[in-house]
Amino acid sequence: MPRAISALPRRAALAASAALLAVAGTAAHANEALIRKNLSERLPNLPRIEEVRPTPMRGLFEIRLNGTDILYTDAEGNYLIQGVLIDTKARTNLTEERLDKLTAIAFESLPLKDAFTVVRGNGQRKLAVFADPNCGFCKRFERDLAKLDNVTIHTFLYPVLGKDSEAKSRAIWCARDRAKAWNDWMQRGVTPPEPPADAKCDTAALERNIAFGQKYRITGTPTTILANGTRLPGAVGLDRLEPLLAQAGAGK
Template identity: 45%
Template sequence: MIKFLSTAALIGATIFFGGHAHAQAEQQIKAELQKKLGSNVKVKNVAPAPITGLYEVIVGNEIVYTDASGKYLIQGEVIELATGKNITEQRQADLNRIKWTDLNPANAIKNVRGNGSRQLAVFSDPNCGYCKRLEKSLQQLDNVTIYTYLIPILSPDSAQKSKQILCSADPYKSYMDWMVNGVTPSGKSDCATALDKNMAFAKTYGITGTPTLFFTDGSRFPGAVQITDIEKKFSSLK
């Protein structure tokens, strides 16, 4: 069972390290946690948290905290009371960020509306209900270029539909016919596609659910995001 230590107790523990000793301590904490959590859990990194005596631990794609001995694991959010800033949330957003240039447009279904000046990448599974809901909402956007990367993660049928969509004469039309109008894709599914590359990208960047959206600043929005939030994000990028 994971033990929890009160934040107040951790704040009271103050530990000072020099550069090398500090790095050694982080590696020791990481090793200790990895040993206790087991091989099924990947401890990616350990670094000092903004609170003295507290360490930020990246486990998979999530942030948790521990003490200097690696004895306790703390799950929750760190809030800076003076400003109301959610430090954990901000760090999580930074960890989830990608480089827009890492995306390969050649692997996506591209759709340009209006002047196409605003750019958005969407990772989608054709059998994902939330993806269908999102696609209907995205119809409200104008002056946008949308890159849709198919990642069939839900079922073998998702892979089949993805191939049929990408192998069609007009992949965007085939995709929208299915996602918005409910017209099942048909035809060949034996052409060369980018599905393997898209799946590899998703694995590398921890995209485990659909839909997942990315903006040009690299920020990640998971789930069927409201159109108002998408417009708000676009406005912040100007």
């Protein structure tokens, strides 16, 4: 009997907690409905709202549009805010963290048929790089990548810097040895030769790479994806890349 009596307060606390969660869930649902209604009526040209969710800031809600576009609003949809949400205590950019989750790329989902691959040593460490042939940071990054061993590198040609980038990407993709043509240009400045007019080369892969990058908000080059899905923007130095590759290999 004493054990049954002592359990009562805990059961009551659990019941109270469940009741509070239910109330909070109902309130959040009501806020979502009101936000959707008001914004759709007042801003008919606003893209379809795909998700409404509360933020850590009391009374502020996130609305998601077009897959990965984020705006903020109050509990009634009276105001719309475009910008970033910063947690000053933790000193973190909550908007950036949210976008990282929304645009995360599972390594297994990468369309590797649209990349060319280089394997060194045992090839156990894996990474994919989206790069533009006219990107200076990409060239610097390639010099560092050349120093890695026991690695598999999938390079996606990502010509976003203009017509010349498109032309060089086509020439590299149509080369007999894509990796050599890429390295000759990126590391030694040897311009890739134009493919002959009768060359049978399907360059649709370059268009698919652009579409893939736009979908996942790859807005700069180089952008690196590690085996665990970690995304690294910019020319990451070897001092940072090596430990990240080790973590990715460990599944962290």
